[in-house]
Amino acid sequence: MVSQGVPIVGDRKFVFVGGKGGVGKTVIAAALALDASQHGRKVLLASLNPVHSLSSLFGQDFSGGTIMPVKGAPNLDAVEVEIEDLVSQYKSRMTARLREFFKWAEVPINPEPFIEVATTNPAFHESAMFDRVMDIVLEMGGKYDLVVFDTAAVANAVRLIGLSKLYGLWLARMIQSRREAMEYRLRLSFRKEKVMEEIKRDPVIADLISLNEKFTKTREVITNPQLTGFYFVTTPESLPISVVVRFIRMVESFNIPVGGVFVNNVIDVSDASTDPSGYLAAKVEEQRGYLRMIEERLGRLVIGYxxxxxxxxxxxxxxKDVIRDLRSYTPPIPA
Ligand SMILES: Nc1ncnc2c1ncn2[C@@H]1O[C@H](COP(=O)(O)OP(=O)(O)OP(=O)(O)O)[C@@H](O)[C@H]1O
Ligand SMILES: [Mg+2]
Structure with a gap:
């Protein structure tokens, strides 16, 4: 159980909330953010979901992509990132980048079909979102005590961070070969000093270097357990539990810190006794088995119900009711 004097997420600065669709990620993310704000932390709740879930949760219009204070919650700001704008901006940036690469590599083919494939595959959406996550981590870390990310793209974020070392090596290699190619070409027409100057001015190299720096800095923050925690939400049902178990395995294999697991939508025995149809009693019985499974497979990680x-x-x-449960409710779990 979480002690009363500290936020549920402790002193972490970046919190990610993941889990299967519809299990209550947005609700839990908002509760964790509100809870920390009530402990005097300055908190930003950032939603990167295709549907505007924060607006409906708080009954306040957050569309437009700007950070706004949440009414009735001092210390809490929220932002709903506009995914479509984000994807189209990212698409034009990546297209320019890819065109430049093809031109420079002197590949004698039409690059457009490649660009089309690269920018329309489903992972592209998630990469665009992760790019925004990196911006928020690097820009908002100084302004807020805590940033809570409510994002459907947690799995992708984990993969990208996990692979970012490899990606960094690849970027370094690209930078190196671009430098060499430029040097080779420029040396034919310029003096040595002029060559170095031209290389420094090259927009492709500058772009690659800044991308590499962004990845490296974000990785340092996101893999630091003092600063970051990935939290997962499940319900007492088979599929959501499997999803969380799989996520956690992946997260741990990449050395990304797991903050803990929350179990949502638990039907309480006392509610079941008020239902004459017997439906809830049957549900409680069914959930018992799954609560037991959660205990067995994730027990050490569960921090709240x-x-x-x-x-x-x-x-x-x-x-606030959700926070109260997170801090104090534990269902009876059969041995
Ligand atoms: N403990 C609860 N009791 C009652 N309703 C709940 C509870 N938790 C969540 N809900 C409701 O269930 C619906 C789904 O919750 P939520 O939007 O938080 O899920 P999500 O995991 O973020 O979904 P998505 O994957 O679509 O983003 C919402 O209408 C929410 O109000
Ligand atoms: Mg949601």
Whole structure:
């Protein structure tokens, strides 16, 4: 159980919330953010979801992609990143980058089909989102005590960070060969000093270097357990549990710190007794088996449970109920 005097996420600065679709990630992310803000931390809740879930959760319009204070929650700001804008900006940047590469490598083929494939595959959306995550990590770290990311792209973020060492090596190699190629060409027409100057001015090299720096800095932050935690949400159901188990295995294999697991939508026995149809009692019985499974497979990582409320979670007061459960509710788990 989490002690009362500190935020549920402790003193971490960056928190990511992942899990299967619909399990309550947005609700939990918002509750963790609100909880830390109530402990005097200055908090930013950043949503990178295709649908505008924060607006409906808080009943406040967050569209437009700018950071805004959450009404009724001092110390808490929120932003809903516009995914479509993000993807189209990223697409034009990557297209320019790829065209430049093809031109420079003097590959005698039409690059357009490659560019099309590279910028329309599903991972591209997630890469665009991760690019924004990196910007937020590097820009907002100084302005907020805590940034909570509610993003569907957690798996991809993990993969990219995990692979970023490799990616960094690849970038370094690209920078090196671009330098060599430029030097070779320029030496034919310029003096040595002029060659170095031209290389320094090269936009492709500058672009690669800054991308590499961004990756390196973000990796340092995201793999530091004092600064960052990846949290996962499950419900007492088979598929969401498998998803979390798989995520955690992946996260750990990349040395990315796991903050813990939250179990949402637990049906309480006392609620079941008020339901004459017997449906809830049957559900409770079914959930018992899954709670047991969670205990076996994730026990050491579970930090909180939230009951299934009679209606959707909307507004600050409802989030406070979620926080209360996270801090104090534990369902009976069969041995
Ligand atoms: N403990 C709960 N009790 C009652 N309703 C809940 C609870 N947790 C979440 N909900 C409701 O379930 C729905 C899904 O929750 P939420 O949007 O947080 O899930 P999500 O994992 O973020 O979904 P997505 O994968 O689509 O982003 C929402 O309508 C939310 O209000
Ligand atoms: Mg969501």
């Amino acid at each position: 939230v009951r299934s409320f009679p209606s959707e979670v909307r507004g600050i007061e409802a989030l």
